[in-house]
């Protein structure tokens with residue numbers, strides 16, 4: 001079938017079982033081929049093909065609200081709602097988003113990118129529907145990873161106490177990015193694996209296949225559930241919350257899915273439909289991918305499964321380098337423990353978990369818990385290292401403030417994916433961490449310019465494990481530089497990276513911008529003093545005072561994060577407090593959400609690219625003042 005001809009999902013109801021299964025085959029192949037060209041979230045989407053078809057067969061989108069938690073698994077939904085033709089530009093600048101976007105389609109009724117928000121939104125939609133005396137179905141699809149996020153459980157608790165019906169589709173593929181963890185996963189495993197339940201399920205399936213829908217099937221379902229409850233599985237967690245439970249259902253059997261979804265549609269109360277799927281189904285390299293290599297993938301060779309641009313093998317990701325330095329320390333200090341909220345692979349912590357499984361903790365998609373867990377370990381004489389993506393760290397703001405900084409508990413937190421990340425777009429750009437963390441007392445906030453400073457900072461933290469240390473590192477790879485574990489930094493010290501006596505102006509920057517700026521300024525033979533403002537908190541007050549009072553040569557502060565609350569703002573406050581009447585130019589992100597695309601495309605779009613910086617420097621040095 002030519003999927004680009006699909007205008008919307010209503011055609012599904014006319015298809016036979018064979019045609020539905022043929023459509024599933026076509027969609028699966030389309031996704032594999034398309035994502036092999038563009039990159040994207042492959043395995044989650046391959047696992048949800050039949051489920052999404054069945055959802056759009058039974059429910060009438062957009063009147064019925066079908067939406068996906070996180071949203072990385074919405075590609076099938078986008079194909080069925082008329083966007084197959086746009087997949088050539090998936091996650092590209094001004095192209096199709098990799099997540100649901102209301103501006104793209106009336107069928108995208110919710111947006112995300114961050115996990116565990118769908119059920120909260122669904123409860124609200126159901127309550128508003130009933131207040132407005134409307135009658136559509138609210139059908140959030142939540143994965144077994146996202147369901148354990150705190151906000152999901154808060155919403156489940158609320159849902160159990162109200163009569164406003166939500167049909168919660170639990171897409172259980174036993175995977176988060178890597179293997180799912182925790183009590184919920186154990187419960188789901190029990191239900192999935194129980195022989196008795198599976199035997200009953202076969203009976204259940206035969207009733208569904210042949211039996212009359214409606215009361216007959218419902219009674220049978222109740223009988224099976226009650227049997228399971230009594231005989232085998234304690235109440236399902238959902239029924240304890242006061243929500244009905246249907247399943248487990250084979251998530252790749254379209255007919256069975258349609259039958260159960262129609263049952264759920266008729267159900268009086270809120271109901272969880274427990275769907276068992278296989279992440280990566282249909283692409284052999286992505287099936288049984290325990291580490292999550294195929295969760296998010298760059299473009300790859302279809303036949304070999306090999307990533308096309310494997311980058312420069314001599315370079316390492318910032319994540320790999322910090323994890324390697326922490327690993328060295330874990331070998332010499334048994335009190336060091338490591339924590340991740342479900343991002344083992346993304347934060348390159350595989351080796352830590354392999355070498356020290358008893359001292360490494362994957363807490364699932366639970367950033368709030370992860371940070372307070374860090375505080376609890378610290379107060380219990382352990383030395384916790386935690387890695388959290390900048391944008392996901394936003395979830396744990398009060399845990400950093402209330403549980404770590406206020407008690408001044410020592411820890412080392414790697415803020416990974418800090419800065420513009422590229423194709424994941426506005427939900428994932430790590431552009432808020434400086435402005436949300438810099439007001440918090442007691443913390444140290446550091447931005448290394450290279451592998452040496454990164455490793456030195458880790459050494460400094462573990463040699464002086466007496467405060468909350470935060471280090472922000474970008475997505476991407478650099479040349480690794482090993483340093484001796486005694487090689488440390490002095491807290492609150494900036495460095496002068498290049499300066500001639502007759503320098504014409506001063507440029508202040510930090511992180512991976514420093515080396516990029518140095519290279520381009522050197523190549524253009526510009527006589528500019530470059531300051532590496534690597535400590536965003538505490539700033540190097542002696543150097544700041546000197547820079548801002550010694551002469552009236554132009555100063556430019558260059559950052560690739562949001563301007564509000566940035567280092568520039570901190571310097572303005574400092575100058576004001578010290579009554580230093582000195583203006584400076586400031587390049588940083590304006591007050592809006594940046595787009596998706598390559599980092600360079602976004603920098604160009606936001607005018608935070610190096611050419612803009614150099615043009616500004618030349619303007620300042622030539623004394624020209626453009627408005």
Ligand SMILES: Cc1ncc(C[n+]2csc(CCOP(=O)(O)OP(=O)(O)O)c2C)c(N)n1
Pocket residue numbers: 044070072073113114115142143144145146147171173175176177279341342343365367392395
């Ligand atoms: C708050 C937050 N933390 C972490 C992530 C990273 N993340 C994206 S998808 C995913 C796994 C989701 O697992 P599940 O809900 O089971 O969906 P599946 O991919 O298995 O279909 C994670 C951890 C995120 N998007 N948001």
Ligand SMILES: CC(=O)[C@@H](O)[C@H](O)COP(=O)(O)O
Pocket residue numbers: 070072113295296346417421424475
């Ligand atoms: C959907 C999601 O939140 C993650 O899969 C994220 O896209 C991973 O980002 P990286 O590719 O930078 O690890």
Ligand SMILES: [Mg+2]
Pocket residue numbers: 143144145171172173174175176180
């Ligand atoms: Mg999952």
